[in-house]
Structures are given as C-alpha cells and as structure tokens.
Amino acid sequence: xxxxxxxxxxxxxxxxxxxxxxxxxxxxxxxxxxxxxxxxxxxxxxxxxxxxxxxxxxxxxxxxxxxxxxxxxxxxxxxxxxxxxxxxxxxxxxxxxxxxxxxxxxxxxxxxxx
Amino acid sequence: xxxxxxxxxxxxxxxxxxxxxxxxxxxxxxxxxxxxxxxxxxxxxxxxxxxxxxxxxxxxxxxxxxxxxxxxxxxxxxxxxxxxxxxxxxxxxxxxxxxxxxxxxxxxxxxxxx
Numbered sequence: 001x002x003x004x005x006x007x008x009x010x011x012x013x014x015x016x017x018x019x020x021x022x023x024x025x026x027x028x029x030x031x032x033x034x035x036x037x038x039x040x041x042x043x044x045x046x047x048x049x050x051x052x053x054x055x056x057x058x059x060x061x062x063x064x065x066x067x068x069x070x071x072x073x074x075x076x077x078x079x080x081x082x083x084x085x086x087x088x089x090x091x092x093x094x095x096x097x098x099x100x101x102x103x104x105x106x107x108x109x110x111x112x113x114x
Numbered sequence: 115x116x117x118x119x120x121x122x123x124x125x126x127x128x129x130x131x132x133x134x135x136x137x138x139x140x141x142x143x144x145x146x147x148x149x150x151x152x153x154x155x156x157x158x159x160x161x162x163x164x165x166x167x168x169x170x171x172x173x174x175x176x177x178x179x180x181x182x183x184x185x186x187x188x189x190x191x192x193x194x195x196x197x198x199x200x201x202x203x204x205x206x207x208x209x210x211x212x213x214x215x216x217x218x219x220x221x222x223x224x225x226x227x228x
Contacts, residue, residue: 004157031214040123042204042220043158050214058215090157094214102148102206103216105157 002026006091006106013081013113021076021109023091031094032074033058033103034066036087043090049074081113117141118207120219128227133195135222137188137205146208147188148216149179153201161203164188175199195226 004025013019023032030051035043045058049068063085065077074093078085088110092103118139127133139145146165150158162173169181179190188205205219 033215035218040220043218045215048215092158096214102146102150102160102163103158105150105159107157108155 004091004093004104004106006089006109008109009107010110011112013078013111015081015083015113017081018077018079019081019111020078021089021091021111023074023076023093023106024072025074025091025093025104026072027093027095027104028071029093029095029104030071031096032068033092033094034064034074034076035090035092036060037090037108038087046076046089081111083113085111086113087111117209117217118205118219120203120205120222122222123220124223124225126225126227127195129197130194133190133192133199133224133226135190135203135205135224137190137219139186139188139205139207141207141209144183147179147181148206148208149173149177149188149190150204150206150218151175151201152204152221158204161190195224197226197228200224200226 007022033048034046044060047066049055052071055066067075088108090108091106094103148163149161152158162171164171164181172178203222206216
C-alpha cells in the first residue's frame with residue numbers, strides 16, 4: 001500500500017540551481033497539494049491541483065512551479081533555488097471534499113539550499 | 115485571519131497522565147476538523163476527524179477529540195499518555211464543506227517523559 005510517494009527524500013542545492021520534486025499517488029485521488037513546513041509556521045500551501053491538467057496557486061507560490069500532466073503525478077519545480085526555500089516539502093492527495101476525507105501525505109522531501 | 119490556532123507550542127506530560135492538545139478554530143458554519151500527528155522525520159498521519167454527529171470523536175492510537183461549537187474548539191485528548199506519543203501534532207480545518215483546502219495550525223510538540 002504505497003499511498004503517496006515523494007522523491008527524492010533529501011537534496012542539497014546551490015543557490016540558483018533548479019530541481020523538480022516528484023509526487024506520485026496510487027489512490028486515484030482527484031486533488032493533490034504541495035505544502036512546505038517550516039518551524040513555528042506549520043504547513044503552508046504552495047500550489048494545488050483539482051484534477052489532471054489543472055493547477056492553482058496557494059498561499060506561498062512565488063519561486064515555484066507545478067505540473068499535473070497525469071492524474072497520479074504532481075511535480076513541484078524550483079527554477080532558481082534560494083536559501084529561503086530551505087524547508088521540508090510535503091505532497092498530499094485527497095478525494096473530493098464532499099466525502100469528508102482529509103489528506104494522505106507523503107513522507108516529505110528535506111531540501112537545503114546553500 | 116488564521117482559521118485554526120494551537121495556543122501551545124509545547125506540551126509536556128508524564129507517562130500515564132492525561133494528555134490534552136488544544137485547538138480552536140475561527141470559521142463560520144459547521145467546519146470539518148482534523149488532527150494529524152507527525153513523528154520525527156516522517157510525514158503527517160491522520161488521527162481523527164469531526165464531520166458531523168457525536169461531539170466526541172475517537173481515533174487512532176487511543177486518541178479522542180471533543181468538538182465544542184460554543185467554544186469553537188476541537189481539543190485532542192488521551193486518557194493515559196505513552197512515551198511513544200511524543201510527536202508533533204497538527205490541528206486542521208476545512209474552512210467550508212465544499213473547499214478541498216485544509217488550513218493547518220502551527221503545531222504542538224508533545225513530549226511524554228518516562
């Protein structure tokens with residue numbers, strides 16, 4: 001039972017480098033989300049998707065881009081990494097809201113930008 | 115305005131004592147409320163949710179939470195804490211029933227000492 005899988009688990013980037021974080025879910029969920037977790041700030045929504053081919057901005061979208069070409073995958077890109085993007089990134093997925101379900105989370109990606 | 119607040123950054127209890135983690139919300143109507151737990155270097159795991167019905171909700175690992183509409187609270191409780199309950203706990207609210215986005219509190223670190 002894989003659920004939500006994130007790759008990579010750890011990454012160190014130099015300022016200005018780019019990278020893509022991959023999120024894959026096998027629960028046929030329509031909705032997918034990218035959050036970042038910083039100490040004392042809880043989880044903040046970066047971008048989300050309500051279905052294949054759709055994306056939307058969350059609370060803190062600047063410096064990130066996303067794509068949802070396939071229903072099961074949600075990619076988060078950093079085009080030019082900055083030290084302020086050092087964080088732990090979590091992907092999550094969920095069924096439609098009227099079912100009253102919460103999210104299923106991946107195990108996270110710890111990113112350090114030096 | 116923040117939709118959900120966890121007023122305590124840290125809660126420390128002795129093993130065997132009752133554990134309470136506080137959460138208050140500030141959305142109108144009848145929200146969906148959730149509790150998640152995060153163990154070190156892991157993703158968030160679902161504990162329990164309140165959708166409707168009985169105000170006392172039972173969840174995983176012996177946890178329960180009480181929905182109090184008049185006090186707009188959803189406190190997490192466990193009658194007898196274990197050392198293994200030491201973790202970071204997040205309260206979350208779906209700001210309205212048709213909204214798929216969850217708003218998370220800043221988190222409360224629980225430490226249970228032997």
